[in-house]
Amino acid sequence: MKILVIGGSGFLGRTYVKEAMERGYQVTTFNRGRSGTDVPGVEAIRGDREVRADLERLVEGRTWDIVIDTSGYVPRVVGESARVVSGHAPTYVFVSTISALKGFPDEPINEESPELWDCAPDAEPEDGDYGTLKAGCERAVEQGFDGTVLIIQAGLLLGPHENVARLPWWLTRISRGGRVLAPGDPGMPMQLVDVRDVVTFSFDQAEKGVADRFVVTGPAGNATYGELLGWCKEATGSDAEFVWVADDFLTEREAGLFVELPLWLPASMGSFWTAPTGRAEAAGLRARPIAETVRDTWEWLRQIPEDQRVYGTKMVHGMAPERERELLAAWEARSA
Numbered sequence: 001m002k003i004l005v006i007g008g009s010g011f012l013g014r015t016y017v018k019e020a021m022e023r024g025y026q027v028t029t030f031n032r033g034r035s036g037t038d039v040p041g042v043e044a045i046r047g048d049r050e051v052r053a054d055l056e057r058l059v060e061g062r063t064w065d066i067v068i069d070t071s072g073y074v075p076r077v078v079g080e081s082a083r084v085v086s087g088h089a090p091t092y093v094f095v096s097t098i099s100a101l102k103g104f105p106d107e108p109i110n111e112e113s114p115e116l117w118d119c120a121p122d123a124e125p126e127d128g129d130y131g132t133l134k135a136g137c138e139r140a141v142e143q144g145f146d147g148t149v150l151i152i153q154a155g156l157l158l159g160p161h162e163n164v165a166r167l168p169w170w171l172t173r174i175s176r177g178g179r180v181l182a183p184g185d186p187g188m189p190m191q192l193v194d195v196r197d198v199v200t201f202s203f204d205q206a207e208k209g210v211a212d213r214f215v216v217t218g219p220a221g222n223a224t225y226g227e228l229l230g231w232c233k234e235a236t237g238s239d240a241e242f243v244w245v246a247d248d249f250l251t252e253r254e255a256g257l258f259v260e261l262p263l264w265l266p267a268s269m270g271s272f273w274t275a276p277t278g279r280a281e282a283a284g285l286r287a288r289p290i291a292e293t294v295r296d297t298w299e300w301l302r303q304i305p306e307d308q309r310v311y312g313t314k315m316v317h318g319m320a321p322e323r324e325r326e327l328l329a330a331w332e333a334r335s336a
Contacts, residue, residue, distance in 0.1 A: 155192070182225075
């Protein structure tokens with residue numbers, strides 16, 4: 001089979017490429033060459049998906065069996081890509097997010113008839129937030145591509161090559177040891193998924209020509225925050241001592257949800273970790289234990305010197321050491 005991956009050098013796209021090559025597929029990648037290096041062995045086409053001429057050059061004389069779109073965030077841009085590759089492949093896989101579902105995470109998701117946020121298929125970047133624009137991207141693909149469309153509404157992805165620095169930041173911080181600020185409730189149930197399991201599920205469905213949309217994440221409660229940090233400590237062999245600091249204390253001091261303290265949400269926002277996965281599981285989704293994901297991510301990360309761990313994102317995740325020391329001191333003073 002021949003596969004086109006729009007993207008292909010970052011975290012998610014790279015995982016699609018590696019899985020495709022392990023399956024013996026011929027892989028073409030299309031990207032600007034700025035976010036990372038391509039996996040050796042691919043046909044790498046340089047170009048910008050926002051430039052019509054680059055897209056036309058990409059498809060000239062080429063056909064594929066499956067197109068995987070891992071880098072679509074603006075509906076107008078995604079729609080243009082879908083229209084240009086239409087006729088050059090029978091199947092288009094668009095990687096979206098559960099954040100595209102209307103009401104998420106405050107309202108329950110209806111898997112059987114999911115409703116998307118309101119967003120036009122030709123929307124521009126200023127027309128909504130991340131989840132809203134992803135909803136518009138889904139509509140853009142469905143309207144612009146003449147063929148089978150498979151939409152993967154992915155949950156929170158972890159795994160080797162993660163370039164958002166959520167799990168890599170925790171692994172790096174915990175590997176240093178000492179007293180570690182651990183946010184919130186260690187028993188807080190989470191819902192995480194290994195990027196490799198999402199990719200495997202995507203290919204399995206695409207190979208069968210499935211036209212559908214699936215919420216694809218791990219089972220609810222497949223880790224607690226305490227277990228996640230404990231697995232990081234075990235994987236790194238650290239002597240870290242966790243100091244669990246209450247949600248209200250952190251919110252009062254404007255500690256950054258999800259960003260400054262990666263993956264942390266107060267207990268009041270726990271519904272974020274309860275997306276339904278029944279349809280995907282019935283279709284064959286299998287999620288590996290997150291402890292395995294943590295170990296494999298550390299095995300990848302430990303090969304990179306700490307001062308060279310540069311992540312391909314504009315948003316810097318993690319807490320500065322001086323900020324951590326300040327919050328720990330304030331917490332201990334309050335608890336004295």
